[in-house]
Amino acid sequence: MTASCTSKNQSDNTPASTSVSANTVVASATGQQPEAGIISQDIHINQIGYKIDDKKIAVIKGVYKSFEVFDAETGKAVLVKETGGKVSDESSGDTVCYADFSELKASGSYFISVEGLGKSYDFKIGESTLFSKVNDALVKALYYQRCGIVLDSKYAGEYIHGSCHTGKAILYGNEEVQLDVGGGWHDAGDYGRYVVPAAVTAADLMLAYEFYPQSFTSPLNIPESSNNIPDILDEAKYGLEWLLKMQDEKSGGVYHKVTSRNFPDIAVMPDIDVDDLFIMPVSTTATADFAAVTAMASRIFKDFDPDFSKKCLAAAVKAWNWLEANKSFIAFKNPQDVSSGEYGDSSGDDERAWAAAELLRATGIKKYNEYFKANYQTGGFGLGWQNVSGFAAIAYLFADTETADSGKADEIRKAWLEKADMFVSTAQKNGYLLAMHKMEYNWGSNMNVANHAMHMLIADKLSNSEKYTESAADCAHYLLGRNTLNQSYITGYGSQKVMQPHHRPSAGDSVKDPVPGLLVGGPDSALEDDSARASLSGKAPAQCYIDDITSFSTNEVATYWNSAAIFVFSYMGSN
Template identity: 25%
Template sequence: MFTKLCILILFISGSFQNQEETDIQIRINQLGYLTEDSKVAIVFSKTPIRENFQLVNKETGKVSQEIKATPLKKNEWGGFKYSEVDFSQVKETGHFFIRGKKSGAESSVFRIGSDAFGNHQETLLEFMRQQRCGYNPTLDMVCHEKDGRTFYGPMPDSTYVDLSGGWHDAGDQLKYLITSSYATAHMLMAYEIYPDRFEDKVNALGQPWPNGIPDVLDEAKWGLDWIHKMHPAPDQLFHQVADDRDHRGFKIPNKDNADYGWGANQYRAAYFATGKPQGLMKYQSEATGVANLAGRSAAAMALAARIWEKDLKDPAFAEKCKRAAISLYQLGREKEGYQQGNSFGAPYRYNEETWADDMEWAAAELYKLTKENSYLEQAKTYALKTNTADSWTVRDSAAHYQLYPFINMGHYSLHEVADADFKKTLEGYYLEGIQYTLNRANKNPFHIGIPFIWCSNNLLTSLVTQVILYEKMTGDKQFEPFMAAQRDWLFGRNPWGTSMVTGIPEGGEYPVEVHTAPFVLLDMEVPGGLVDGPVFTSIYNNLLGLTLLKPDKFAAFQNEHVVYHDDVGDYSTNEPTMDGTAGSILMMTHFSR
């Protein structure tokens, strides 16, 4: 997914290019800006900035605008003095860079125009295909064909069940229904909202020839097929394949050296969702039910039933998904509560503690599928139960994946079919989270509204998505500058001047030394992977097993609040994740043209 750092880095990032000539740093969105976007660069230095900045057209060399830098009276991260350079009034299309009039400090080149964001939702899908388990088209190999043998199920332990397929979760090779159900449903919703913005370049196996189906649906079906396997009977649901016994160093998937009791590269543990605490060793998960998993999976199946019936004209698969949606939802009703991920020899797991949001989403999608009023009423009941209390957006911290998914998509889905009064209630839930994060953003120079807990980039893309959906629900565009600041952070308007997505933009500054086997063992670059992102310094200092393998190229820009390292040894900030990438697809599609 990434190539090694090379001489190009000396050329590609203007913010580092002039580092010896000036201590002024310029941070912009390296991809660029849509014509009507809020366009604000951040400039900083150890000393107060007393010069104007010029927006220069790269093609003509002419100055399009000269802008006075506005000092920011914010928390001075890292001891720097910060200013803003606002060029929002520029509507000219082209490639530009920002230059300090006195210092000569320059930003990297960026695009202004309706095509600034290209079609990078397709780039994210490229990374998703690289995460496939079973047949992996990027590596052209088949892996983990023997997944798996059961634990905690109604059948005897070690009974074989076919749970092959799905996606590897991150740089490791575990498979979770927790994350895969969300990834699948998110892609399907992105397609429903923007059906004309996806391409058809690969077939169902991810091989490079078209099959008449948008690639986002091919990828979603990879997830749907695995969810069907994880739900083999109306009253049965598996939730995880493999555990942290997987963590035996970097390895190519078809040569997995992990041993679950049947030898290396053999069967792997498959955990049945009981709704009760689980753990084969001393570390026990917490669990009160299965509705988080059943609800999200039901939402994905209901979305798929509509799409495969209406758009793909495949009534047989649509009916299969409809039956699964109904039985999964019923399972969630019978076992309300949450099932967490399982660990084996380490304390880390997915600590999800919410479930009403998932049942709201499922009920809303089932109402749209069946038109049965009972689903609509149940969706409203679950919405009132979840309100904003289950959202990280109104909290200052949370445990790892405690409040998952990081956006309640059920509010948007239900809003489409709710009465006028209830629409206002749902809009209020989104609005409360946006306003809370906006208040947090006003306290820092980069105007970022998230807490920097582990996987902060997932929170950031979810916040952008929440503003997008709020705009669609209400027509209220007052938060567009706030949304642009969150988005721009992801592509370079941050202390380190780096994109948080591998390979984007091409020729830009982006994660290279990523915590993945294809990079470490095969020197492969697979673009489109969203890395975990910066974490609070206090979190970083207390995680186990973190060792930087190379000198920190961003050392001058680390600060007392948050850290980020483009280093293989930092799994906390530089490991791309499957669900984080999938959860960015709606955002990327929205800005594409």
């Protein structure tokens, strides 16, 4: 397997900028279509396409004077224009220029040609349904991650397997106790189920529905598709029902995870994985995240499933009572004989604040507001599993004005917008127009991309500014191929697809293509597995990715990476 890192000699031509009237068909500078099949890996576009009225920019590695856009169906040039910009990009080490074809508004299939370089992959210009299909696939991928049920061909197509992990799990340290904790999602490329990331996954799904409900009107062909509940909420409920099983009935505390002691081999299908399952002890972070997401669920499901809503709220209050009775931080560390994912943390302050904010929003009870005001530290605004302060902020910012403190909300709003402005500023300096600093290409960097976009989309809800939505869209363009590697990072989508994700069902089944709709982790400059170290040493941060099944640090998948991308593509498909 080879690393997805490319290098070519570049022209030293100096770019200039010019304009062409919208929808004007112009003669080709070369007079003919580029030779078919000569694809340049240095012309970077969103390989799915662009919406009609959006900015449409291709990033060209090197410096060239002009570019042409061809109709892929007719082979005729429809636009010729000079490039703009000459930007040195620190994250990739590339010098780039830009092909801005925003004035092209006719629906169709196109490619870009640069004389002396070649042509881009084909892409489309069209309605938001271009991205609705991607979003649907991202959501449907969570169905493929479901644990405890048969995936049959009626819903899963080729990607079938028998029921898995249906036996009772052993309470670690007390092997006489066995509990039914079936269900939930396989967290990532392995078969572990973890409360902390599952809570973040479910929260992202419910927020995506709350902010962009118009993106979830089409059924996804899952078992619940005919129940008059949007399928994205059905998927969230599947995860939430498992979370409810992870709460200790007596204390209200929540067990941290259920896994086998070790990861199974890479090609083991879930229904063949029969190692003993162990429930790990209660932790502060699991309990607080659980309280937050079940409180959120009580609000979101109130009109769709009142009984489930009440059940979630009761569970959230019970978990909060545990937090009040256990004020000291109870961390989780893997026992010596367990090597599955740890999802450990050094503090539960952000998780507790999230729980308080969600319980305030769900109930309006004053004590939650008092706790939040006294304990929430404005800033940071994490939207990943290790820092959930951003979820806490969102809950508080969008709570009823009668329950939240206006002064605290204004403080958070101001800081949120300041961070959004920082992301926009970072994107303006980035060669690929991406709101990412070169130090952020770590394990799961594509989650960083999606979470930055999510932050800016929330900022747009707070201030209605086009600069935020445009920069968020640029993050989506990056994930679908407008990056230094010309790599689409979502399985099944784009011209240069991920084919070897670190994902056991994709490795173990007999299907050529991997399960579609999975967002892989992306470049990791720390080179944290043998394949990455062997192939990517010396590469710039944004180039440290390899489409290799053994590269768990760059090519694994995770439900909470998918869910962050779902929020972004919910926006992309909403207008």
